[in-house]
Amino acid sequence: MKREKTEVRQQQIIDAARILIFKYGSEYLTVKRIAVEVGISEAAIYRHFTSKKSILAFLLSHIEDVLLADISPESAGAEPVTLDTIEKIIRNHFSAIDLRKGISFQVIAEIISLGDRKLNKQASQTIDKYISRLKELLAEGIRHGSVRTDIDIEAAASLLFGLIQGLVNIWFLSNSSFKLIEKYASLWKIYREAVARR
Numbered sequence: 001m002k003r004e005k006t007e008v009r010q011q012q013i014i015d016a017a018r019i020l021i022f023k024y025g026s027e028y029l030t031v032k033r034i035a036v037e038v039g040i041s042e043a044a045i046y047r048h049f050t051s052k053k054s055i056l057a058f059l060l061s062h063i064e065d066v067l068l069a070d071i072s073p074e075s076a077g078a079e080p081v082t083l084d085t086i087e088k089i090i091r092n093h094f095s096a097i098d099l100r101k102g103i104s105f106q107v108i109a110e111i112i113s114l115g116d117r118k119l120n121k122q123a124s125q126t127i128d129k130y131i132s133r134l135k136e137l138l139a140e141g142i143r144h145g146s147v148r149t150d151i152d153i154e155a156a157a158s159l160l161f162g163l164i165q166g167l168v169n170i171w172f173l174s175n176s177s178f179k180l181i182e183k184y185a186s187l188w189k190i191y192r193e194a195v196a197r198r
Contacts, residue, residue: 010048012038014059022103026110031055056111056119063104064126070096071133073140081140083147083196087188089137090164094180102172105165131161138195148197156195163187 016037020029031052035042049055070093073081097104112123134157141147147156167187171180 006048009038009040009044010058013045013048013055014062017055017059018103018107021107021110022101026114029056053116053119056114056116057122059107060111060119060122060126063107064129066100067104067126067130068133071130071137073137080144081137082144083141083192086137086141087192090160090188091181091184093164094167094184097168098176098180101176102168105168106172109169127161131157134160141195146197147195151195159194160191163191 013034016034017029020033020037029052031042031045034052034055035045038045045055049058069075071089073089075089075092079085108123108126111119135153138147138151138153138156138160142149142153167180167183171178171183
C-alpha cells in the first residue's frame with residue numbers, strides 16, 4: 001500500500017467521508033467504511049485523524065473554506081460590489097453548488113443531525129461566517145449606492161442565506177429535478193426588489 005503525503009491522504013479521507021455521507025447519510029459513516037472507500041487500513045486513517053469526530057471537524061473546516069471562497073468579493077474580480085455584482089457572485093456560487101451536487105450544505109445538515117455539541121457549534125460558526133460574508137457583500141452594495149441604506153443588513157443577509165439554503169435543499173430533495181440557476185434568477189428578482197436602492 002503506497003504511503004501518501006499527509007495532505008493528500010487527509011484529502012482522500014475527507015473526500016471519502018463526504019461521498020459516504022452523501023450516498024448513505026451520516027449514520028453510515030465509520031472509520032472502517034472510510035478506510036474501505038480510500039483503499040487503506042483503519043490504522044492508516046488513525047495516523048491522520050484521532051477519531052471519526054476529528055474527520056468530520058476537518059471536513060467541516062474544508063466545507064467552510066469552499067463556501068466562503070465561493071462568495072468572497074474577490075470572486076467578482078476587480079469590479080465594485082453592486083447588486084449586479086452580488087447577483088453574479090451568488091449565480092456563480094449556485095453553479096459551483098450544482099457541480100458539487102449540493103454536497104456541502106447536505107453534509108452540514110447531516111453533521112448537525114448527529115447531535116454532537118462540539119460539531120454543532122463548529123457548524124453554527126460556519127453558518128455564521130457564511131452569513132457574515134453575505135453581510136459584507138451587502139455592506140459593499142450600500143457603500144457603492146445600489147443597496148438601500150435603511151435596511152437591516154443582518155436580516156437581509158439572513159434572508160439571502162435562507163434563500164440559498166432553502167433552494168439547495170428543495171433542489172437536492174427533488175433529485176436535482178430543476179435548474180438551480182433558473183429558480184435562483186426568479187427568486188433573486190424578488191430579493192433584489194426588496195433591497196435595491198430606489
